[in-house]
Amino acid sequence: MEESVIARAQELREQIRRHDYYYYVLNAPRISDAEYDRLLRELEELEQQHPGLVTPDSPTQRVGGLPQPEFLTVEHRVPMLSLSNAFSIGEISAFDQRVHRFLGMKADEVLDYVCELKIDGLAMSLTYRDGSLLIGATRGDGQKGEDVTLNVRTIRSIPLHLLDSDIPSLVEVRGEVYMSHIAFEQLNRQREEMGEASFANPRNAAAGSVRQLDPRITAGRSLDFFSYALGTVEGGYSPASQWEILNKLREWGFPVNPNITLCHGIKEAIAFCESWQERRSGLGYDIDGVVIKVDDLQLQEHLGYVSRSPRWALAYKFPAIEETTEVADILVQVGRTGALTPVAYLKPVQIGGVTVSRATLHNEDEIRRKDIRIGDRVVVRRAGDVIPEVVSAIKEARNGDERPFVMPDKCPVCNADVFRAEGEAVSRCTGIACPAQLKERIAHFASKDAMDIEGMGSAIVEQLVDNGLVKDPADIYHLTQNDLLTLERMGKKSASNLLAAIEKSRHTALDRLIYALGIRMVGRRNAEILAEYFGDLEKLRQASVEELEQVPDIGPRRAESVHLFFRQSETDTVLDKLKEYGVSWEAPAAPAEEGRLEGKSFVFTGTISISRSQAELMVKAAGGKVSSSVSRNTDYVVAGEDPGSKYEKALQLGVTVLTEDEFRRLLEG
Numbered sequence: 001m002e003e004s005v006i007a008r009a010q011e012l013r014e015q016i017r018r019h020d021y022y023y024y025v026l027n028a029p030r031i032s033d034a035e036y037d038r039l040l041r042e043l044e045e046l047e048q049q050h051p052g053l054v055t056p057d058s059p060t061q062r063v064g065g066l067p068q069p070e071f072l073t074v075e076h077r078v079p080m081l082s083l084s085n086a087f088s089i090g091e092i093s094a095f096d097q098r099v100h101r102f103l104g105m106k107a108d109e110v111l112d113y114v115c116e117l118k119i120d121g122l123a124m125s126l127t128y129r130d131g132s133l134l135i136g137a138t139r140g141d142g143q144k145g146e147d148v149t150l151n152v153r154t155i156r157s158i159p160l161h162l163l164d165s166d167i168p169s170l171v172e173v174r175g176e177v178y179m180s181h182i183a184f185e186q187l188n189r190q191r192e193e194m195g196e197a198s199f200a201n202p203r204n205a206a207a208g209s210v211r212q213l214d215p216r217i218t219a220g221r222s223l224d225f226f227s228y229a230l231g232t233v234e235g236g237y238s239p240a241s242q243w244e245i246l247n248k249l250r251e252w253g254f255p256v257n258p259n260i261t262l263c264h265g266i267k268e269a270i271a272f273c274e275s276w277q278e279r280r281s282g283l284g285y286d287i288d289g290v291v292i293k294v295d296d297l298q299l300q301e302h303l304g305y306v307s308r309s310p311r312w313a314l315a316y317k318f319p320a321i322e323e324t325t326e327v328a329d330i331l332v333q334v335g336r337t338g339a340l341t342p343v344a345y346l347k348p349v350q351i352g353g354v355t356v357s358r359a360t361l362h363n364e365d366e367i368r369r370k371d372i373r374i375g376d377r378v379v380v381r382r383a384g385d386v387i388p389e390v391v392s393a394i395k396e397a398r399n400g401d402e403r404p405f406v407m408p409d410k411c412p413v414c415n416a417d418v419f420r421a422e423g424e425a426v427s428r429c430t431g432i433a434c435p436a437q438l439k440e441r442i443a444h445f446a447s448k449d450a451m452d453i454e455g456m457g458s459a460i461v462e463q464l465v466d467n468g469l470v471k472d473p474a475d476i477y478h479l480t481q482n483d484l485l486t487l488e489r490m491g492k493k494s495a496s497n498l499l500a501a502i503e504k505s506r507h508t509a510l511d512r513l514i515y516a517l518g519i520r521m522v523g524r525r526n527a528e529i530l531a532e533y534f535g536d537l538e539k540l541r542q543a544s545v546e547e548l549e550q551v552p553d554i555g556p557r558r559a560e561s562v563h564l565f566f567r568q569s570e571t572d573t574v575l576d577k578l579k580e581y582g583v584s585w586e587a588p589a590a591p592a593e594e595g596r597l598e599g600k601s602f603v604f605t606g607t608i609s610i611s612r613s614q615a616e617l618m619v620k621a622a623g624g625k626v627s628s629s630v631s632r633n634t635d636y637v638v639a640g641e642d643p644g645s646k647y648e649k650a651l652q653l654g655v656t657v658l659t660e661d662e663f664r665r666l667l668e669g
């Protein structure tokens with residue numbers, strides 16, 4: 001390989017690492033995204049042309065691994081010990097006195113301590129050989145952890161290769177993987193929408209994300225990292241203090257929490273603890289205390305260890321963010337996507353200076369798993385800005401009057417039936433006009449693949465619903481110019497444009513209408529299949545679960561969802577109103593008599609008025625088959641507008657060419 005190629009790859013890697021550091025660690029990018037992409041693309045191209053160039057620590061190799069069958073066990077070179085805890089200011093002073101005594105120092109001699117926020121995440125050990133990330137391992141039991149290297153590599157703020165000089169031949173960096181409140185809430189929202197159980201708190205979410213056997217899943221989670229200590233160091237670096245280590249970690253490209261301080265004497269350390277106890281909720285991630293370490297590493301060595309904890313460090317835990325109280329009731333909230341979330345109504349209790357009277361219980365399975373009942377005494381936790389949650393029930397305190405929670409089978413907001421698909425954690429309201437989810441439903445109804453009402457954006461939908469102009473999807477077709485003019489920033493011109501767009505959507509296709517109804521688990525493709533199979537909305541409305549299960553690709557869960565949706569009286573009302581307001585939908589061309597086209601092969605070219613997949617279904621329903629290329633064995637070529645080379649080929653080979661109309665007539669017989 002040419003020297004110049006190797007040198008260029010090297011140069012690109014160094015540049016990209018530096019920019020990753022500016023972007024992910026310092027949050028201060030120095031080049032535009034486009035420039036960064038150019039660098040990365042150039043490196044990718046070089047590596048593609050010269051596969052021998054690829055190294056595991058190349059910035060192109062963040063997600064490379066395949067799912068693993070299980071995690072391997074890693075033995076820590078230096079055990080990852082736990083710190084002794086202090087729960088009061090008095091215990092911090094006692095710690096300082098112990099250190100003085102052990103070191104034979106006079107009580108008034110001042111010691112330097114480093115104070116660091118205690119991040120509530122998952123402790124991680126990262127081993128680098130010659131500057132390249134070799135192993136990422138969880139703490140495990142302190143002696144042995146799990147090898148999660150492939151997952152750790154996907155965390156963008158963790159360097160795959162250390163920056164700067166002074167790099168030891170082997171170094172183990174320790175820190176905490178965590179998830180910010182924003183990332184946590186976003187992840188739970190996504191999971192709720194997918195019908196998956198939400199995570200109880202950011203720490204569980206971080207731990208669950210790191211311990212994924214498929215690194216691609218980890219890569220999709222927004223995880224972050226703060227480093228705070230060294231384990232083994234071999235060759236090349238011998239620091240004198242913890243403060244120096246923290247600064248070196250920064251130089252090597254690791255994120256170090258900005259809220260660290262070097263305290264002269266324990267009084268300053270105590271002031272630091274007290275100040276963060278007050279301010280912690282504004283951090284955007286969870287901390288559960290402050291770690292106080294003797295700064296001087298030589299003194300640390302003198303102090304050594306007692307049982308399984310270092311004598312030179314202390315974890316000050318903030319006062320209980322957990323309290324006990326009573327569950328007065330469990331009620332259900334309906335979210336904007338129709339998800340039903342049980343909420344515990346509590347006898348008000350002070351937790352960390354805030355009165356808490358409600359706490360989330362996540363979902364039905366979670367309540368059953370924790371066995372939380374109405375009337376129970378429970379432990380409630382509040383962590384940072386995150387919604388308080390019920391941790392557990394105190395079963396010993398039961399007197400027999402407690403009542404188990406039952407998920408209602410009717411929506412508490414609109415009284416429609418509740419649907420919970422087998423295997424999903426979340427129950428959902430099926431009501432098409434449910435006030436709790438109306439905005440989402442209207443926005444979906446008007447969207448491009450549904451009724452395609454141009455200009456009906458979320459801001460308009462918001463106002464239409466808030467002003468009571470639209471109480472169900474059909475109301476859209478009853479709006480007048482005057483109605484629209486009452487909306488903010490709606491001039492005459494935009495009002496008539498919107499009305500024209502609504503008018504245009506009044507005549508639509510059956511599959512679009514079915515999709516627009518927003519039936520749970522029925523996406524565009526399923527809507528097409530249902531429209532094609534039943535050919536008529538009435539038949540679909542009357543179909544039994546068994547009939548629906550017969551439809552290709554529908555399956556039992558979807559069949560149940562569709563069936564339940566059409567059993568709702570609100571669904572009937574809305575469909576009747578749609579008709580009354582002049583909305584009409586065209587059924588797909590009638591399917592041919594079964595077997596009419598038995599054994600005939602079709603090729604499509606050019607654009608026809610129905611979708612290609614719909615046309616294919618029609619041919620298949622009649623017993624024919626569709627192929628992608630024309631040969632002597634092709635029976636028909638259906639040529640739409642702007643036919644391509646297949647049309648020419650058909651003419652050459654003398655294959656029968658049909659127009660769309662001829663094709664439809666052939667199907668109808």
Ligand SMILES: [Zn+2]
Binds near residue numbers: 334413414429430
């Ligand atoms: Zn509802």
